[in-house]
Amino acid sequence: MPPGRLPGEVFRAPIRWEERNVTAIKGPGGKWMIPPDAKESMDRSKIGLKGPLKTPIAAGHPSMNLLLRKTFDLYANVRPCISIEGYKTPYTDVNLVTIRENTEGEYSGIEHVIVDGVVQSIKLITEEASRRIAEYAFEYARNNQRNSVTAVHKANIMRMSDGLFLRKCREVAENYKDIKFTEMYLDTVCLNMVQDPTQFDVLVMPNLYGDILSDLCAGLIGGLGVTPSGNIGANGVAIFESVHGTAPDIAGLDMANPTALLLSAVMMLRHMGLHDHAHKIQMACFDTIRDKKVLTKDLGGNSKCSEFTAEICRRVQDLE
Amino acid sequence: MAGSAWRSMLSQVVGAVKRPALSSVSFSRGMQTVTLIPGDGIGPEISTAVMKIFEAAKAPIRWEERNVTAIKGPGGKWMIPPDAKESMDRSKIGLKGPLKTPIAAGHPSMNLLLRKTFDLYANVRPCISIEGYKTPYTDVNLVTIRENTEGEYSGIEHVIVDGVVQSIKLITEEASRRIAEYAFEYARNNQRNSVTAVHKANIMRMSDGLFLRKCREVAENYKDIKFTEMYLDTVCLNMVQDPTQFDVLVMPNLYGDILSDLCAGLIGGLGVTPSGNIGANGVAIFESVHGTAPDIAGLDMANPTALLLSAVMMLRHMGLHDHAHKIQMACFDTIRDKKVLTKDLGGNSKCSEFTAEICRRVQDLE
DSSP states (O other): OOOOSSHHHTTTTHHHHHHHHOOEETTTOOOEOOOOOHHHHHHHHEEEOOOOOOOOTSSSOOHHHHHHHHHTTTTEEEHHHHHHSSSSSSOOOOOEEEEEESSSSEEEEEEEEETTTTEEEEEEEEEEHHHHHHHEEEEEEHTOOOOOOEEOOOTTTTTTTHHHHHHHHHHTTTTTTTTTTEEEEEEHHHHHHOOGGGGGEEEEOOHHHHHHHHHHHHHHHGGGGGGEEEEEGGGGOEEEEEOOOTTTTTTTTTTOOOOHHHHHHHHHHTTOOHHHHHHHHHHHHHHHHHHHHHOOOOTTTOOOOOHHHHHHHHHHHTTT | OHHHHHHHHHHHHHHHSSSHHHHHHHHHHHEEEEEEEEEEETTTHHHHHHHHHHHTTTTTTEEEEEOOEEEEEEEEEEEOHHHHHHHOOOOOEEEEEOOOOOOOSSOOHHHHHHHHTTEEEEEEEEEEEEETSSOOOOOOEEEEEESSSSEEEEEEEEEETTTTTEEEEEEEHHHHHHHHHHHHHHHHTTTOOOEEEEOOTTSTTEEEEEEHHHHHHHHHTTTTTTTEEEHHHHHHHHHHHHHHHOOOOEHHHHHHHHHHHHHHHHHGGGGGGGGEEEEGOOOOOEEOOSSSOOTTTTEEEEOHHHHHHHHHHHHHHHTTHHHHHHHHHHHHHHHHHHSSSOOGOOOOHHHHHHHHHHHHHHHOOO
């Protein structure tokens, strides 16, 4: 067990960390895969917390994120976007969650040259994947005391594909009468989102729309440096991760902002039912940011990562 | 008279004789004909507002009103009425209010019909912050240029097996080249500094890859304009944090649909956003992109700003920059002053009062 540096360690969150590397290796038969010990650990623990991975340009192997997604069938990408008091953006009171179908849709990767100068790209929507993401969205809403789920689509234009997605959402909604269900065109969502994001609660949508909206909403609360993210897989696996880059220019200089990874870890605690611990760590983090005395450079201060971390640890212990 | 001057005069005379009678009348009076499609709901009243303001500004525009409600042509195919098409083909310039899309009328969307009839391949929306109309952003000044004929909106879908549906996105070299060229020409003609291609070629390598390649090729012929590329999700992430970093954005159909509405939201919504559609053969149709607002139609409550700013865009397209500038200034000054505003802008004036105020300012600017 590695020496603890996270507030969870100091705070006695009942978590035992098992560090693993996921750099792709070539398995028997020449197929790229994640290292067996990483897979074994995830299959056993079911819960992962992941920092940023670099995508080597000419390494020959596919994106690690893609490999993880396929290995564990991570079908739902979940991003709660909550305004952080003290970190000023043009918006206050943002409190929404984007739930993105992450296996199919526009990102099926099926493309062909029809004739010279004419290319087609195929978007696949299946009943099964649509039903699964819709069910996850409503379950999430229920488990997290959210009021409504909005399906985001362009079924007026893509009648069959988005139409199928929408139909499954409507069917699943029938089993969750306690949650309000609405539907909205993607362009209307964007138009309204930047004028008044407080009107939105849980949003569920196919892959591409989710890619766009999840980043748009991250921007509303301050960017990828403060946005948590979780990926839900089949068989109970869930991997929580920061979605910013590896920031090689400041790596090793004690300048990084751990907020995104920390909030993702908080999301993880909630997923595991450890709500008290989640609440205290999140409060310590938000209080530190609101207080503005100890902030990393990207948050507008000039403290080190270790100082920011120590401040959160201090507050977390005070909250005991 | 020197030879070349004589030849030039002769060709002008011959040209004038060859031109259809109506436009040579327009030519001799200095007036240019514009096909006006008032539309439905609040369409007629905001069109009237625009005509009044243009008259006050003494803009050399002769309006030709037409209706574009679809009719069934010979062979049973839906088409726009022949007199509307004839007018547009002749004038080349259109100004259009909102059209209602009847749910069970049997005919396709009128906007779609117009798009196909005139091959309106580029949708252009300049988004400029309006001083006095508060949004979370100031200093937005960008233009979205959307390819409007292909991409994800090809309408080609199939059920593969029960429960599995495919939707086909088409990207062609020709359409990509055409929209890229329009974007760079627009940037050059409107003194813009840069063009950014918006794409997801990391995921859709072939289709968006082709689009991107054509943009890069066209950029080679416009070394005076800076060319950059950015992933769509990165654009959205950055757009809501700092929209001032963007200038002209060019992109395929779906991304354009999203981004153009996102950017309209930044400056205050569809009620204040102008829009233009550029077609082949020199046709251009400018339009407000809000709805018909049936609940306030005929009550003198509508806000004509979107249609007016679209008409200003139209004047610039026609080279009438002085008139465009005066009308836009009168409109922005009225909004900034906050004394006479329609309800949606936060005031309680009537449409006619708002219009009269702009007319008054326009005349003062003469």
